[in-house]
Structure formats: C-alpha cells, structure tokens
Amino acid sequence: MAAGAASGGSATTDTYKEARTWLLLPAWVTLTILTLAPVGMMLIYSFLTKEFRGGVIWEFSLAAYDQFFFDRGLFGDDPAKIEWTYILIFWRSIWQAGAATILSLVIGFPTAYFIATRPESQRPIWVFLITIPYWVNLLIRTVSMKFLLRDNGPFNDFLLSIGLIDSPITIVNTNFAVQLGLFYSYLPFMVLPIYAAVERYNFSLSEAAADLYATKWVALRRILLPAVKPGVIAGCILVFVPSMGSFLAPDLLGGAKNFMIGSLIEEQFKGNAGNWPFGAAASMILLTMVLILLMAYARQQAKAENAEG
C-alpha cells in the first residue's frame, strides 16, 4: 500500500485533463466519507464528556486523555501519578504484534522467494494456494486453530504418539498462542508484497555477485535484500498494523486474560464501561502511533529514492 504510493507517480500524462475533476470525484468521496469522516468523528468524540452507559455529552473534556495518562487510584481522588496500565497494554500489543511480524517474516520470506523462483507458469498456482485458506472467515480459522493446538488436540496427540514429548505442551491460553494466531491470520500480507518484489528482481545481479566471488550469504544480504526491501517493509507494516488492533486472536487463543489494545477499545463500546470518549481516545493514540510509524517509513523511503536518483 505505502510501497505503491512511494514508487509510482513520476510520469503522469494528462490525457483526461478536461474531465479530471469529475473522474476524481469517486476517489474524493471515498477519501472523505469513508476515511476522513470516521477518523474526524473519533477525534471529536475523544474530546467530549462521557455519558453514563455509553454515548457522549457535547461538552469539551480532556477526561479521556487524562484517564489514559494519569492514575488517580481506585476511587479517582488520589494525587495523580503516571498511569502505567494503558502503557503496559499498548506495550503488550506492540510486543505481540512485533513477534507475530517477525514470525511471518521468517516463514513468509522463504515462501515468497520460493514462489518467485518457480517457472513463470507455475507462480499463479502457488499464489492461489497461499490465498485459499483466507477465503474462510477469520473467526472460523482462529477457532479451528484452537481445536488443533489444545492440550488434548491433534497436534499434541501427534507429538505424544511419536514419543517426542511425554505430556502435552500447553499452547492455548498463552502469549505464544496469540502470536501464532496473529501470524497465521496475516501471513499472506507478508508473502504477497515480498513475492511481488522478488519477482521483479533481476537474478542476473545475484549471478554477477557470485562471479565476483561473493558468497551466497553476502549476495543475499548485500544484493537481494536491498533490492526487495520495499516489499519486506510493506509486508511488515501490513502484518504489524492489523495485529496491533486485533482482538479475535487474543480473546480466543489467549484466553482474554490480558487486554490488548483492540480488546481494551472494544470494552469501552461493547462492555460494561460504556466509555465512548475513552475508547475514541485510545483509538486516536493508536492511530497516531501507527501514523508516526508510516511517516518514518515514507521519509526513509524518500531518502532512499533521493540517494538513488
């Protein structure tokens, strides 16, 4: 997504100059109504006063952000201290999403490389195979994963039967299960951009490196990786960002024992708390973090392009 925006856009022809305004209208409508308006609403709600049991009162208030950053004790009248609860929840989400991203990269990169190096006629079939499981609803896939991994599920039964372990490994309701769930949920988002990048890569560059006595490792690290880096980064962003806000895997596979950002926000709207401004504020803080991440990427990308050109 971000990679496409950064790489294209230099040679625009103005064939449709006359009708440009009208032709761009759908794009503008989509951008404003479907993207900016909801975010704007969220921003406004985060600065409003909470109504008991959900809803907002149209009075300006910083209470939501105050709640996020300051701890005033169980009854709300202690002197303010720094609130670590939500920082901890954000940190946990970043950590879980990061682990899932690394897992996806470790599995996804060789997979993408494998597909991209098949004969051209076979590649669509491999891509097709990667995407097939994702035609099934995410909820069903996550629940199925729980069935497979549980203490007396097929995975543990198999390991027990071949004698590799003596007692079942507990995976369900652990952090690792959450990472595994996130990894499996978003793996294609890692594979596909990397595949697209590797497919465009000119393999004669690797051959040239080998001719110049580069070892395979050096050729991979200094020639292939820099060339496909945009694909790798795009893949990492596409896995990391939705993983951070996910609540299905943490709830179903992690046992919902610890809030992640997604479940914390969900609780504000669908739970007892009914604290819409706080949910909106937490969303805004999440959004800001992601935005900073993307901007850092875009800047770095622009720098790289300047260096090349």
Next chain:
Amino acid sequence: MKNLMKGSAAALALTIGANAALAEGDLVIYHWFEYMPQELLDKFAEEHGVNVTLDTYDSNEAMLASLKAGALGTYDVAVPGDYMVSIMGGEGMLDTIADGELKNKGNIKAEWADPSFDPGRQSSIPYQWGSTSFAVNRDVYQGDINTTDILFTPPAELAGKINMLDGQGEVIAMASLHLGIPQCSSDREQLKALNALLQDAKQHWVSFNSDTAKEVLVSGDAAAGQIYDGFSAKAREEGANVEYAFPTQGYVAWMDNVVLLKDAPNRENALKFMDFLLEPENIAAVTNFARYNAGVDGVEEFLDPSLATQPENNPHADAGPGVFIEVCTEEVQAVYDQIWTNLKK
C-alpha cells in the same frame, strides 16, 4: 450473557417468511444469537402473515450500544436481561404497553408479574430465566463444590484450570457473594477487598470466555468454569462429566425479557409477537430449545419431560439465594470499571 461470534453475529440478519405477497407488514426483532428456534419464527410468520426479520447481538451491552448509536426506531422488540431492562427504561428506550393491549398478559406467572426491573410489566414480558453459577468436572475434583471457594480459592486439583465468564457483571456479582458484601456497595473498604480478591484469584484462572464457556468444559481445556445453567446442561449432554453448583453463598439469577422498544416501526405486530410468546405452547418450544425456564403459567404439559428433573433447574436445600445483578450508580460503576481493568491489564 453470552458472547459468541463477536462482531459477525451482530451483522447477521435472517429474513424469514416466504409469503411476502401475503404479508401484513413486518416485524423486526433484535435478539440474542441461537436463542430462538427457527420453527417458532416460521410459525409466527405463517399464523399472522407477517414478514419477520431477526438481527442478533452477543451481549446486553452490545445491544445497548447499538441502539444508542442510532438503531432505535429500526427494531420493534429486543430481549434484554433483567438489569438491562431497568437501564433501558431509565434511558427512555422502552415504550409502555397500555392495559388490555396484551390479551395474554394474565398468563405471566405471578412471581414474574411485578419484577423490580420493570414494575407492573409496563414494557416487558418474561422470555426465559435461569441462573449463572459454575460447573465442575467431576473426573478432576470429587470434593464439595457448593461453595464459591471453587472459583476464588480453589482446591489444588482445580487451580489454574478455571474459566471465568468474560463479563464484568457476572464476575463481580459472584465475587461479592463470595465476600458476603452487597452488590453496588460504595463502601471503600469493601471495594478494596473486592479488588484484592480478584487480583489474587486471577492466578487460578486459565481464561475468560463467555461464548465458549460450555465448549471449554466439554473439551477439557478447563476443569471448572463459571457458566449459565442451560450451557451446563448442554455440556452434560455432550458428554462432559460436569456438575452444576448451587453455592451456599448464593448464585446469580437472571431473566431475559421481550421488551417493546420506543419508536417501534411495527408496534401492532410487536404486540402480536409478545402475545404469541405468552402462549404456553410457544414459549415452551423456546424452553425446550434453550433448556432454561419459562415465566408463563401452563407450560408444563408442553415441556420436554427431562427438563423437570434437570439438575441445573433444581437447587439443593442448602443452596444460597439466587440474586439478580444490580444496577449500580455511576460512581460505583466507575470503580467497578477500574477493578475490571486492573484485573485484565
């Protein structure tokens, strides 16, 4: 109460009633998932020639949020739990049923005709009622289970193998019973004790699941779990050797009710539907399906005989009282939210 299929359930809409041409208008129901036999909806649609649409939700709070966010005026009836009826009444989201508008109103069992959450049944009729307690796998633990210690200070066999419901109301109500403190108490020492109890008990709990509360017992993921009575009965039917507890300290009672929503677009049909559900034969079909209890006189002859002896419906002599979840003041609710966040942070 239940929480299955987060997200997707709310979006699921079923349109019933093939005889669109003959239809005398519509009826739009907002209901829990998996809580209404399809045949019964078909029967109503056919009897009254009404097009029935059913949308589902997965928790009382999710339903409230959706109605607050603008869905009021879309639906004719909803099925909130006891405490949610008072909340919705307080928010002005319910319409009043005038005397005589429901011809079957007299069928309501006397003990449910004037509940605290809707005095005089101004806006609601009983749907199903039951209890929320916990079930224990008897293969794992053979000792006395009729105490809330099982959840909060469990014996070694059960420690670390307990599933709790993922709902603030149910967990805090049960903890209050365990401590012997009133619900919604604003006493600071009692609230601190409540916070400390939950912080300490968390180490014994393996997960918080409402939608899969039954399934984790059947699969053996959990050896004990907080659960609704009907779910426990179904777990037994599916082969889990579980026993449902009625703790001496008390347990949570609940009642789901069909309410007439304010600005119902098809008010007439909504009343017809409520009358329909007050017919013993019809509400008995719901009970046979969901395995809870009806609040209507004369259902007995239509009920599945196994329901009468179902252990989940028959508290033993020493069982504590069944108490409804109470609606707290804003101040106490704020502390409860804090306690809940502390528990799950």
